[in-house]
Amino acid sequence: MLNGKLQTVSRFALRQKCVFKSIRSISTSLPVLISHKHHVGKEPLVYRTIGSQLELSAAEFGNTEAIVSCHEGKRYTFKSLLEEADGLAAGLLKLGLQRGDAVGLWAPNYMHWYLGMMGAARAGLTSVGINPAFQGPEVAYCLNKVNIKAIIAPETFKSQNYYEILRGICPEIAGAESGKIRSEKFPHLQSVIIDSNDGLKGALRFDDLLDLANKSEREKISKIQNEVLPESPCNIQFTSGTTGNPKAAALSHYNFVNNGIHVGNRNELAGERICVQVPMFHAFGVVITIMGAMTKGATMVLPAAGFSPKDSLHAIVNEKCSVLHGTPTMYVDLVNTQRKLKLPLGKIKKAITGGAIVSPQLIKDVREVLGVESVRSVYGLTETTAVIFQSLPGDHDDIVLNSVGHIQDHIEAKVVDAEGKCVPYGQPGELCVRGYVTMLGYHGDEEKTTETIGKDKWLRTGDQFILEANGYGRIVGRLKEMIIRGGENIFPKEIEDFLNAHPQIIEAHVIGVPDERLGEEVCAFVRLNEGVDPASFTAEALKAYSKGKLAHFKIPRFVIPVDSFPKTTSGKIQKFKLVQAFKERQGQGRNAARA
Known part of the structure; x- marks a missing residue:
């Protein structure tokens, strides 16, 4: 066993040298040697909102399942999803929210999170993903940072009681009429919506919100879609800060729809069934998964509210999932659990991994233990919507093992030294990107925005990166690490x-x-x-x-x-x-x- 592992390490090192030696030999034959690449895609960008994209998907894919929540026993087709989203959108507007207002989504992978995001988009509101593990002080920060007017949450999940946490930081909730919260500490907060069977003081039941609007109010939602601009914010992502408070990256409909289309194209998601192990509040979940699936008519399968390798494996079998979405640590746990359970997983075409650097050994295990035909990587940042480099269909093992993929369509990239000058192809430096994926900015933080995005629109990633002449790249590491x-x-x-x-x-x-x-x-x-x-x-x-x-x-x-x-x-x-x-x-x- 040990000798086999050592041979694997040696072969990997040799392959890595050969692959990048051949790539560098291509680079030296080109007239321009600096690390700069602009990849013009074959399919043009679209000028479209999430709401109009949902209408297109409902028209094209109709009775195809859009999402299956295994742990809740719920299923929605693209057609029924649009109807439910419009009901929610009309309900939010009837509560008094106006275009551009922020709606907090504070929950694990429940159907009400997904519907909340779609309903907010159809109403021209901005959804705000809040980490479901956040406690009172962290939620208080989010509420005030982006002026959240309504927040949607479950009553409980595991040991977390969301309603009680909200009452703890905002006692006025308990004495307020539903939809009419008045708090000096949270001056913008008006409504708390809880997914619960019980009536909770000061809160509106999620099911009641769906039924709040009448038929004519629901029908008006489709008529206002042209009034929502693709450039307007649709979502705010709180960056996972390691020190201090997280920054609030504002992203547009244009960011979301186009990245979803090109992620879906690269991953060939048309008609697939995706086992969703990533949280929906994160960029991997909300863009790579939700938007990628929506634009290609793929089905999202939610095995559990929170990541559970055992539930994921059973969902793969029971729902016949053909694609997996997960971070490297999730695949580590999935592999180890499958080694114990040995379930008949069937044909898994693709495992998409992102969110962190994947090791060659893990890719080998995913193929051998889970029986996955193709492992593909995606790489990006919250500030770049989601994906800026991604595996190409048909990439052979050496490329997948030794790179984060090829530059995404319609994106410009360069690698620079400490003085901002481009380094030669094959040399490390900081990766900078420019294009349709760039965030609108950090909400309420102009200083941090200008530190990240220059006047020339180049966004500094903070990643030590190597770019090759053929458009592939690899991460050397975080500059700070x-x-x-x-x-x-x-x-x-x-x-x-x-x-x-x-x-x-x-x-x-x-x-x-x-x-x-x-x-x-x-x-x-x-x-x-x-x-x-x-x-x-x-x-x-x-x-x-x-x-x-x-x-x-x-x-x-x-x-x-x-x-x-x-x-x-x-x-x-x-x-x-x-x-x-x-x-x-x-x-x-x-x-x-x-x-």
């Missing part, structure tokens, strides 16, 4: 890829930690296979394993086995919490094993 050890620049991804091929490791994440002599040292947090004694997995043992395969300065000096990793709700690893955990161990005198 780069480890500088004794003058050597080290990017965690390379070490993580190496560690993830270790026979005893399920998942590894690498951070830089303070060191008096070298400035920083390398620390690896690892999740081990069942049956592996954590005490035996020492830095000394890892050093012996790494000898001859990894440069000495990249070998982790500290190795910390863990049972799980801190993650955002969208599945991203919170590395700043790993840094905190390391410092706590040091402070408590429980130092990690040192080589």
